[in-house]
Amino acid sequence: MTPYDEELRAAGLDPDAVRAQVLEALAEDLPGGDVTSEATIAADARGVGVFAAREAGVVAGLGVAALVFHEVMGDTVTVSDRLPDGTHVEPGDVVMRVAGPTRGLLTAERTALNYASHLSGVATATSHWVDALAGTDARVLDTRKTLPTYRALQKYAVRCGGGVNHRFSLSDRAMVKDNHVVAAGGVVPAYEAVRTAYPDLRVEVEVTDLDQLRELLAVGCTEILLDNMDSPTMAEAVRITAGRATLEASGGLTIERAREVAETGVDFISVGALTHSVKVFDLGLDLSEG
Template sequence: MSDLKEVLDTELEEAGLDPERVRAQIADALAEDLPPDGTGVDVTSEATLPDVRVTAEFGVREDGVVAGLAIAALVFSEVLGDDVEITDRIADGSRVRAGDVVMRITGPVRGVLIAERTALNYATHLSGIATATAHWVAALEGTRAKVLDTRKTLPGYRALQKYAVRCGGGVNHRFSLSDMALVKDNHVVAAGGVLPAYLAVKARYPDLPVEVEVTDLDELRLLLDAGCERVLLDNMSNEMMAEAVALTDGRAVLEASGGMTLERAREVAETGVDFISVGALTHSVKVLDLGMDLPG
């Protein structure tokens, strides 16, 4: 394994990502441009470019927070092997301004261009998530509330998207259906109420964290009396959330969910909730505009 791959593997592991899984995802992404059996070719580059070495720049075209640059670097490494050098790469989670160069790639021009779009797809998408999260973090500054992601992630890309949320200063909710129980409306209906649903989960999985969704203060009272330590306040008005915070009085962690917008973020946080969960961080985020330029 090359020194670059070793560095990137270590960095991904420290970020809580599985390097082998990331490589497999990159291989699938690259196969959309070139079949892995070697039969494909970048016909445009083959026809127009001599295979000389170049140094290309990854640049930012709008202000934001970057994430996924190590993954972008790994794309170039997967395409070019040892015949690539990555320099001047800034750390994920860094704030950037339009015009900043965040990474330089040196290698054979045809290979660099083959890798370009896949590398940018990762970096722009993940940086978009980090940037959106950072906007929420800024809106909540000075309150106790933290922005929380959800499971509304692209299939197969949950770990990457949740990593980008962390780069933006947000907090991850559960990763799967087994690391935490979340009792929602359909579970409540099937079990016959919030209290029977909560008690059923605690009886089956006594050591597992449990969160229960409520829609009114009566449901909240039932759960607090039963010792529930985490409650999701679903689609409540700001006034009702403030009442819920007063009623709870620190006995449980409260998460606000449903209809959350950046414009509303501050007033929701000022009700005193602990978390605000935002599906839009991952399911409908705008990319951060990055591009790669060759020397003129």
């Protein structure tokens, strides 16, 4: 148990899984202790670390960063002035303060920043897409293109940025993609095979042209992904569908096209770049004597 279990659980995260990941991350840095801090800093020295934003954006992962400090220093560390994840910040805004043994603060610093900077980058990137879609009915979705073992945290950060989560795994929802279609002999045989095997599971099918769309609508498919279509074709897909299925646009989309795509009338826009190639958010920690 940690002081952050309830908070993590409320955020839709598994506290035990997050703690295990934090401990693994710390183990990378500490196979033999922090030799530099132990050599240069007195054992009884105390300090205050101030986390501040160095650019505008949305913060996420501050609770995970706080957990890192707790795992290094236990009850000797105090966390204060922590902003809620999902908060929009400007350069210079203080997002969290940590006070405790100086050695421990510097030992935990990089691991804590790695989590908070990366997850804030995901949240910030998501918020840019949300802003681009403002005033339309389309929502931005993440994908399974996440860093291995980081999926729950990255998808949490997407939620902090105002986005919507797609499926978490290969078993909580079926997604029939082009290779499944080839293997099954068509979009309808693939769809019907999944419906037969898993009648209670949600099924989404990827289509590459309007003929496939019409075939799926005729057999009652209610979730369809429009893959790599141009905007006029997507608009025609929306017209043909006429509300009978939700439509997700995907494939090579850029934020510059976001509004154009949303105005075709699609329900969702899925963006792998939210998680697979996101730029880290610039957070810094400045230390002062406590």
